[in-house]
Amino acid sequence: MKLKKLKLLASVFIISLLSSMAFNKAMAEEKNPFRTFDTYKGIGYEQAYRPAFHFTSIKNWINDPNGLMYYDGEYHLFFQHNPLGTGWGNMTWGHAVSTDLVHWKQLAHAITPYGKGYVFSGTGVVDHNNSLGKQIGNTKTLVLMYSYAVDARKGFGILTPPKETKYYQGLAYSTDRGRTFKLLNDGAPVIPFQGRNVDPKGTERDPKLFWHEGSKKWVTLLWLGESSGGKVRIFSSDDLQKWKFESDIVRPWAHECFDLFELPVLDADGNLPNNPQKKWLIYDGSFDYEIGSFDGKKFKSEQALKNHKLGHWNAAQTFNNSPDGRRIIVGWLKKSDFWRKKMPFTEQLSFPAIMQIRRTPEGIRLYRWPVKEIEKLYGKQWRLPRGCSISVANEELKNIDKECLDMSIEFTPGKDKDLELNIRGSKLSFNATKNTIHFISKSNLSKKSTWDAKSVEEKKDRKNHRFKYDQYVMNDALNNKGTVKLRILVDRGSFEIFLNDGITVLTHSELHDLDNRSISFSGGSTLINSMKIHEVKSSWKTSAQK
Known part of the structure; x- marks a missing residue:
C-alpha cells in the first residue's frame, strides 16, 4: 500500500514538475522582449520615403542579409535586425519570404537573443539529405548557422553585458518550411570559440555554410575575428554538428561576411561556351575577391586580388540552392537614413543581382546585373x-x-x-x-x-x-x-x-x-x-x- 502511495505521489510530483516547466517556458517566451513582431502589423508600406523595390523591414533597423536560401517555391531572406528600434543593436534575425525576389512578406523574427548574447550574421541551407536528423515527413529541414555574440563592449543592446567577449557558432533549424525555428541543443556551440591565441578580442564570426558536392560534405568558412590578422578557417562536417578543421586562409584584406561558391566562366559577352570551365570565387564583406579552385578543404587563388565594391554597400551574401542555377546576391545598402525623415524603418538592402565571371583581356572578372524579375514591377x-x-x-x-x-x-x-x-x-x-x-x-x-x-x-x-x-x-x-x-x-x-x-x-x-x-x-x-x-x-x- 505504501509503495502504491509513493508511486502515486511520485507521479503527481513529476506531472506537477513538467507542468511547471512548461508553464515557465511559456512565460519566458511570452516575456521575451525581442518578440515584437505583433506590433508591426498595424504599419503599412505607403510612407513617402519607403523604397518601392528595395527591401526594408516593416519597421526598425536592418543591416546584413543572412541565411539566404531557396526551398519549395520560396526565397528566404533573413537579416540582422533590431526589433526594438531604428538604431543598430539587439541583433536578432528578421525573416521574409518571396516567390519572385521582388514581392516580400515579412514573417516573425526567426532567432532572438538569449542568455547574454546576440545573434550575429550567418548562413542558411536546405538539409537535403537529412544530415541533422530532424526531418519530419517529406518536408526538408532548413538549417541556420549563426554567430552567438557574447560581447563585453557597451552599446550592443538591453542584455546585461558579460565579463568577457567570447563568440561561438550555433545552429537553429525549422521543420515547418521556415515558419518557426528551434535552437539546436538550446543554442550550445557546434563550432566552439577558437581561442584568444587566434583572435585576442574573441570576435570570430559570420560563418558561411554550404554543401560541397565534390567531397559530399558540409563546409563552413569562419572569419576568425577583428584581431586575427586576416584569418579565415575552413571546417567540414557530415552531420552539421561535429566539425573538423581543414585549413586556414590568411589574407591581410580579410574582413567579415565571407562567401565561397563555384561559377562557370563565360566569354567576354556573357555567353556560356560549350563545356565551360568552372572556377571558385571567394569574397569578404568589403567585396575584395579572388578567383581560384577549392577541393572541399583548401582554397587556392589563381589570380590577383580585385575589388567589386563602390559606394554604400556591405556584407553581401548569395542565395544557397537557387532553383535555376543563378547565383543571386543581396547586400546591405548602408547609410540609408530614413529615420531622418521620421520613417518607422531605417536602412535597406540592395536589389537582387545575378553574379557572373567572364573572360576579359585583363583576366577573369566579376560582373553583377539586376535579376530579370524586376520586369514584374x-x-x-x-x-x-x-x-x-x-x-x-x-x-x-x-x-x-x-x-x-x-x-x-x-x-x-x-x-x-x-x-x-x-x-x-x-x-x-x-x-x-x-x-x-x-x-x-x-x-x-x-x-x-x-x-x-x-x-x-x-x-x-x-x-x-x-x-x-x-x-x-x-x-x-x-x-x-x-x-x-x-x-x-x-x-x-x-x-x-x-x-x-x-x-x-x-x-x-x-x-x-x-x-x-x-x-x-x-x-x-x-x-x-x-x-x-x-x-x-x-x-x-x-x-x-x-
Whole structure:
C-alpha cells in the first residue's frame, strides 16, 4: 500500500514538475522582449520615403542579409535586425519570404537573443539529405548557422553585458518550411570559440555554410575575428554538428561576411561556351575577391586580388540552392537614413543581382546585373529616338514624371566630348579625356559647395571633416565596342549604377527630393545611341500587413 502511495505521489510530483516547466517556458517566451513582431502589423508600406523595390523591414533597423536560401517555391531572406528600434543593436534575425525576389512578406523574427548574447550574421541551407536528423515527413529541414555574440563592449543592446567577449557558432533549424525555428541543443556551440591565441578580442564570426558536392560534405568558412590578422578557417562536417578543421586562409584584406561558391566562366559577352570551365570565387564583406579552385578543404587563388565594391554597400551574401542555377546576391545598402525623415524603418538592402565571371583581356572578372524579375514591377515605358541629340533627348525627357525608374543608356562618345546626365539634382558625367564616369549625388554636391567655399586653413582643421563629401569614379568607361553602356536603378532612397553589363557597379544611398523628378543631359554634342526608361512600381501592399 505504501509503495502504491509513493508511486502515486511520485507521479503527481513529476506531472506537477513538467507542468511547471512548461508553464515557465511559456512565460519566458511570452516575456521575451525581442518578440515584437505583433506590433508591426498595424504599419503599412505607403510612407513617402519607403523604397518601392528595395527591401526594408516593416519597421526598425536592418543591416546584413543572412541565411539566404531557396526551398519549395520560396526565397528566404533573413537579416540582422533590431526589433526594438531604428538604431543598430539587439541583433536578432528578421525573416521574409518571396516567390519572385521582388514581392516580400515579412514573417516573425526567426532567432532572438538569449542568455547574454546576440545573434550575429550567418548562413542558411536546405538539409537535403537529412544530415541533422530532424526531418519530419517529406518536408526538408532548413538549417541556420549563426554567430552567438557574447560581447563585453557597451552599446550592443538591453542584455546585461558579460565579463568577457567570447563568440561561438550555433545552429537553429525549422521543420515547418521556415515558419518557426528551434535552437539546436538550446543554442550550445557546434563550432566552439577558437581561442584568444587566434583572435585576442574573441570576435570570430559570420560563418558561411554550404554543401560541397565534390567531397559530399558540409563546409563552413569562419572569419576568425577583428584581431586575427586576416584569418579565415575552413571546417567540414557530415552531420552539421561535429566539425573538423581543414585549413586556414590568411589574407591581410580579410574582413567579415565571407562567401565561397563555384561559377562557370563565360566569354567576354556573357555567353556560356560549350563545356565551360568552372572556377571558385571567394569574397569578404568589403567585396575584395579572388578567383581560384577549392577541393572541399583548401582554397587556392589563381589570380590577383580585385575589388567589386563602390559606394554604400556591405556584407553581401548569395542565395544557397537557387532553383535555376543563378547565383543571386543581396547586400546591405548602408547609410540609408530614413529615420531622418521620421520613417518607422531605417536602412535597406540592395536589389537582387545575378553574379557572373567572364573572360576579359585583363583576366577573369566579376560582373553583377539586376535579376530579370524586376520586369514584374514595370509600368509605363519610354524609348528615345535612336541616335538623338542632347536637345532632342531633353525634350523627350520632359515628359517623364515618375518616382522610381529603371534606365538603360548607350552612347558613343567622340574624342574630347564630355557628357553629363542630371537625375533629380545628382550628376553622372563622362570624362572623355580620362575615359571615366563620375558620380556625385545632390546631397554631396551641397557638401562639396560648402567644402569648396572653405579656406585652406579651415580645410586643414580636422574638426571640419564633416564637410567632406562622397564622389565616385568608374574607370575604363568605354567597352570593347567603343561605347558606354549604363543601367541605372532609381528608387526613393538610392541609386544603383551598372557600367557595361555590370563589370563595375556603384550603389549609393540618397534620399531624393520628392518634388524633383527631372532628368536631363548637358555638355558636349554626343549622340545618344539608345535610351529606354521603365517606370518601376511599388512591390509592397499599400495597406498594413495582415
